[in-house]
Amino acid sequence: MSSIELDNVGREAKAAIGAEYRRGLAAALPVMVGFIPFALVLGAQAVQKGLGTIEVPLMTGLNFGGGSEFAAVDLWTSPPHVALIVAITFLVNSRHLLMGAALAPFLSHMPKRKVMPALFFMCDESWAMGLADARPRSALSMPYFLGVGMGLWGCWIVFTAIGAAIGPMIGDVEAYGFDMAFPAVLLVLLRGMWTGVRGSRPWIVSLATAALVYLTIPGAWYVAAGALAGTVSAWLFAEQP
C-alpha cells in the first residue's frame, strides 16, 4: 500500500470516529434538555448554602454525579463536614460499581489505559445509552459513549454555573413541569432494557424499597437501598439454566 492509500485509511477511520462521536452527541440532546432544570436548581441551591459561583461548576465538573451533588448540597454547612459529605457521595454513587461491572464485558476489546479515563464520563444516562447501543453489537462504541458523556458533562457544568449565577432569580421550575423530563428519559431507557415480566421482578423490588426508604429515611439513601435490594432479589430469583 502506498503512503497515500494509508493516509486515506487513516482519514476514513478518523471520519468514522467523528461520526460516532456526533451520533452520541445527537442522541444525548433530549437528555441534556432534561438536565437543564435540575442543573439550574442545583446551582441555585448550592449558592444559597454558601458555595461560591466558581465552586459550583468546580464541583459539578470534577464530580459529575447529580444525585451525589444534590445530597452534598443538602448536607452542606460552612465549613462543610468533609467526612460526612464524602461518605454520602460514595454511597449515592456506589451504584457505579454495578454499572462499571455491567459495562466490563462490552469493553474487553479495549486496553485498560483507554477505558480508565473514559469511565469518568459514565453517569446513569451515558451508561444506559452506551449499554443499549452496545448490546446488539456486543461491544461498546467508545466514541459514541464519549459523545453522549461529554455532551451531558458540558451541559451539566454550564447550566449548574448559570444556576449559581442567576440563583435568586429562578422561580419554582417544578411548577412548569420541567422536572418530569428526567423520569421521562429514565422510563424510555427502562423500556429499552425490558425483557419481560420475569426479568423485571427485581425492578419492582428496587422501586418498592427505594420508595419506602425515601419516605422513612431522610437523605439520599434510597438510591443505594433500592439498587441493593433489587440486585439481591435478582440473585435470589435467578434459576439455574
Added chain:
Amino acid sequence: MMDIATVTTILMMASVTYLTRVLGYVALRGRTLGYRATAVMEAAPGCVLISVMGPDFVSDEPASLIALAITLAAATRFSVLPTVLIGVASAGVLRYWLG
C-alpha cells in the same frame, strides 16, 4: 474567592466518585460470571434507574402522580423526545389545573 475547606471537600468527592466509576470495571474485567452473578448484572441497570425514580412514584401531589402515569404510558410507545415533551406538558398542565 475559593474556600480551602470547600475545595478540599469537592476534590475528595470527585476522587471517591471516580473510584466508584472504575472499581466495578477493574474488579470484574475478564471474569466469567456464574448464572446468579449474570442475573444480577442483567437486572442491575434497571434496578439503579428505577431506584433513582423512587421519590417520583410516591409524590404527595396527585397532579405529579397522574403526569407520571401519562409519561409511563408514553414511554412504552414513543422515543425519548416525544416522551419528554408529553411528560413536561402533562405535568405543567395538570399542576396548573389541580393546583
